[in-house]
Amino acid sequence: DKGTSPGSISAQGLSGALDEAKAKAVLADYGVPVNRGAVAPDAAAAGRAAARLKAPFVVKVVSPDIVHKSDAGGVALNLGDAQAVEAAVAEMASRLAASHPKAAIEGYLVQEMVSGELEMFVGARRDPLFGPVVMVGAGGVLVELLKDVAVRLAPVSPAEAREMLLGLRVAPLLKGFRGSAPLDLDALADSVSRVSWLAHDLGDRFGELDVNPVLVGKAGQGCTGVDARLLMN
Ligand code: ADP
Ligand code: MG
Structure with missing residues (x-):
């Protein structure tokens, strides 16, 4: 059960490359926390x-x-x-x-400025065959270096997003590792699910969405997207 969309958006009026401020406004409509x-x-x-x-x-x-x-x-x-x-x-x-x-x-x-314990990447792409897919992985400047990414067909529920996160190599950091505090895995999973619904709802003209980084706080402290970019065809 995927649940229902957390937002409602019309792709009408969205075209080309949306810069950080415009992409964040769209994310905020879907309940993804972003900084002001x-x-x-x-x-x-x-x-x-x-x-x-x-x-x-x-x-x-x-x-x-x-x-x-x-x-x-x-x-x-x-x-x-x-x-x-x-x-x-x-x-x-x-x-x-x-x-x-x-x-x-x-x-x-x-x-x-936002403080966080870990930088993650949350994104979505449009696969020509399968349609929108959602991605999450180690973020910031390490994205390309670590290639630690989970990909699924969009949309995903928060529970499915949680499974994606637990399969990553950075999972021990999210869960708490050798005395380091556990991070807000639930908030991050919630954001991954919301991003997946957004990509799904934008339909045929959706191109790609990058939220990088999402800064993840300690358990209970939430997560915040501090950079974003949305491409529409
Ligand atoms: P770009 O990816 O285009 O180089 P970003 O907006 O992602 O630019 O900023 C680069 C880096 O600066 C981020 O990966 C993050 O580490 C840090 N950063 C950016 N904005 C914030 C913010 N609001 N709070 C804390 N750190 C930030
Ligand atoms: Mg960035």
Whole structure:
């Protein structure tokens, strides 16, 4: 029993590549926890946006031409106050103008910094034969290196998502390993199920969805997607 969809979405109005802020809005509609943020056009506006959020902050460049933001120097972490946010955006803007002169910069995403014990990857793809599949594995920069991924046809229930997680090589870390605290496996399984329903519901035009990383807290502390990208055909 797969249960029922936790959200309702129309693929109408969603097209092309959705950036982090737009992809997170779609995830939030499906009850996937994501951190709060706002896109600002310049440094001064970024400082004002920070004033409406909770410190510490993170700033990220928003550009259709920069997909791997940290590789391009487009991510600044652990900014203590609005002034630090303003300075980080000014510095990032001048650095990117030199290193990526052709990139169209749409703005700067100011968001809340999240703490977690483990970075995981949750995603979905459209298999030409089988339709939407959901994926979960060790995340962050280790995705390609570890190739520790579980894949299933979407949608999956939270119980099925839990089985996916328990088959991973990082499972001991999620369950608690040699005195390390167990992590919030249930919250992560819930998010995997919600992402699988989202991919299923988006239908034929769904391309791919990456939530990387999802930061997983200790048991009871939940998990949060802090980066996301959604491609529609
Ligand atoms: P990209 O994948 O495009 O390089 P990310 O948005 O994933 O950029 O940021 C790079 C890394 O920075 C993440 O893998 C994560 O370790 C860290 N990070 C990004 N946003 C946050 C946040 N809001 N809170 C904590 N860590 C973050
Ligand atoms: Mg990322």
